[in-house]
Amino acid sequence: MKSNDECHYVYILRCADGTLYTGWTTDLEKRVAVHNAGKGAKYTKNRRPVELVYYECLDSKPLALRRECAIKALSRQEKLSLIRRHER
Numbered sequence: 001m002k003s004n005d006e007c008h009y010v011y012i013l014r015c016a017d018g019t020l021y022t023g024w025t026t027d028l029e030k031r032v033a034v035h036n037a038g039k040g041a042k043y044t045k046n047r048r049p050v051e052l053v054y055y056e057c058l059d060s061k062p063l064a065l066r067r068e069c070a071i072k073a074l075s076r077q078e079k080l081s082l083i084r085r086h087e088r
Helices: 028-036 061-072 076-087
Strands: 008-014 020-025 051-058
Touching: 008 028, 008 061, 008 076, 020 028, 020 061, 020 076, 028 051, 051 061, 051 076
Parallel strands: none
Antiparallel strands: 008 020, 008 051
């Protein structure tokens, strides 16, 4: 298992208005806190609080960025299915 220092996380947040936001980071806990403080992405600033509903740990930044793009290309229903599979 990788240590947290080696993880490049891709994550999905559920915003207070029910929308989903996808991003990447190397410090998941800190990034979610930044979003909830209103200092994260412009998209989440007025949609707080946000809740972490999905994440993956990848080996490198390029892999994480590719996965982020792939998740962003999914439909809302596909993202919700991904989240549901992760919850099990």
